[in-house]
Amino acid sequence: MISQLIFAILFIGAIVLFTINARKIIRNIKLGRKESRNDRSTERLKTMLLVAFGQKKMFKRPIPALLHLFVYLGFIIINIEMLEIVIDGLFGSHRLFSILGPFYGFLIAAFEWLALSVLLGCIVFLIRRNIIHVRRFFGVEMTSWPKTDANLILIMEILLMSAFLLMNAADYKLQLSGAEHYALAGNFPVSSALLSILPDNINSLIIIERSAWWFHIIGVLAFLNYLVVSKHLHIILAFPNTYFSSLEPKGKFPVMESVTNEVKAMLDPSFTPPAPSEEIIRFGSKDVLDLSWKSLLDAYTCTECGRCTSVCPANMTGKLLSPRKIMMDTRDRIAEVGKNIDKNGKFEPDNKSLLDTYITREELWACTTCNACVEACPVNIDPLKIIMELRQFAVMEESQAPAPINAMFSNTENNGAPWKYSQEDRANWSK
Template identity: 55%
Template sequence: MKIIPQLLFVIAIVIFGYFFSKRVIRIRKNIQIGRKEDRSDQPAKRFRNMLLIAFGQKKMFKKPLPAVLHLFIYVGFLVINLEVLEFIIDGLLGTHRIFAPYLGGFYTFCLNFFEFLALAVVISCLVFLFRRNILKIPRFWQREMTSWPRLDANLILIIEILLMAAIFTMNATDQILQTRGAGYTATGRFFLSAQLIPLFEGASTAQLILGERVAWWAHIIGILGFAVYVTYSKHLHIFMAFPNTYYGNLNAPGQMWNMPEITNEVKIMLGAAGAEQNQVEAPARFGAKDVADLSRFNIMNAYACTECGRCTAECPANITGKKLSPRKIMMDVRDRVEEIGSSNSDEDGKSLLGDYITKEEIFACTSCNACVEACPVNIDPLSIILQLRRYTAMEESSSPADWNNMFSNIETNFAPWKFAASDRFNWSKE
């Protein structure tokens, strides 16, 4: 009968592993719905960016208070998860705290350190819940922050608090059980969870064993379940921040990428040298109407977005009450790509531009790069906005009338205003 918990553990790992890997494959496929783009250049620089921005959280520190709290949760996540290794070995072998006898005093030190981190995580999550729900920081309550994104954010924080609570319960009951000759391995004293001992001391040994086991299982099942949940959640940034910063744009932010498929046609029209030599096949569509027209890195950006809204809080259009919100652009891309992915077809008569993002939103952008600068994980909403604009201008000719006038001024007068080209040099005459 002793084998039953081990069997259950293996079954749990297999079930959660199945759903997790299914989601990973799905997300990978969804990202590949986008068009290919080569960003294999400058690996050293890319690696450095990933280290500084994702691992080192450099851009988070523009807002020091949330940055420090976020750092606690992040370090807590990285370090406390080392303990999960022990959980998994114990779960598979039917052992209990297998490392304790080998590591001795170092084990006690490590677990004490984990407990202090766990407390820091709990405090940080509580402050974050307070900022979101009581202080109601505006960027968490904007138009695109509908019920699911708000619930998602709160769920993540609550789950993290519960996971930490499980650790404390488990360690407190374990310490009592060690004194009751219940066969629990000696671990030394854990300072923080020892403070909870008075809460549990009145319980019988059997109740304590039950409590300790429930907490152990709650923690490990919680972590496995959370890993699956994360793939559906904005919290996916904990993984996606890394590839996202690695594959970030390395050009000057002001540079718009070229469309070589247009260059050849233009050169032929102008009779310029170099035409035809480097012919590039015309794409199915100029610019982007749906997610399949976007680059894969644009879609990866959407999966890396944790909806913090720093982009939107810096967006001049949004600040002054326009509908444009860079965060909404990213959320829309993710929602649309998930929709296509789950139905395995983009022939549903819907498209990103129109059904998710309106022209009013994209036309309001000043291309000021404030959103790009603000993003802690180097997401580039501007690139998506500009691709959608290319579609409106070149495929639909549905640009605002003022812009169409500007286009024809440039075509006829070589200036965006209606001035005669021959008057261009008149300024020198005065």
């Protein structure tokens, strides 16, 4: 009963802590401005199933995709067994689902093979990061914490899978020994290979089995709460993020309603503009509170894999821009705003903003708007949307743009084209 009580306290405490932190993240995302993404539900569901569940875009790089699929499926499916572990922990039972008979044996065998695949996949990922040094895992934005975060997750998954297999091995040997409370249940094709290295003493086996059991369950609960402060939050957010991702062609940029109304009023004297809103109209975005909730969801979903930056032509040619950094900076800033609200009850100006404090103008204007980063992202994150809104603010609110951009604006105004030649000379090239 003491064991069951301790387990119940730990389990309820972990769920409560996760709920508190998850609510803060949801609150932070909702701080963004409203944006409708509820249309075309069938297409959205299809996108989510293909991109998030099916990991369609990952397979542009087949080997990492296959390893990721093993880790993803293994970790998700194995945790189905958590339901049994939780029930056993609360009621003191042993392998409660063994009432499923032969199907239970099939499940445990499948879980073990998946656990092995997760174990091997994580080891390969550690080697890729720390020995092979795959280039896209590095960059100015990949400071000590992002690197440590990635390694911690991989090590944690290796330890959890190892504890799972050790627990099963000790459990199986106790079953074969006829130990009390350990009835024959399940098939153990992988963990049975560990039987020879385990002691024969029943008391020692029970200690090993219980220790591995507690390590596994506490590790999973700790992992659950680590998600909310780690890049691996994408395990949860990838699904809503792909569902709400843009269904428009990638080259199509949204128009500003406020600007559109101004143009309509100039062209059509009979046009009646909508009633003015109580909200202050801002062209573009300066800080995270100006961005839409979808852009903030993008930021929290980013897994820092670097696929966006690895295909960015500006980054390839040595320019300062890194689409991954844009998303990491946005997430850091909205987290900072959230802490400000937690401390003061509402957001108090802190003389900081996403533009300039986190993202420099040199980064913004290095972007070619080619959409390569959007195309490459495995979970349909859109760094370009944030870049363009920051640019819009710089140009339309502050009248600050690089000299070549200002020259283009002037030529377009005077000549109807980005070049300095008059309209009469525009066809001279044909001669």
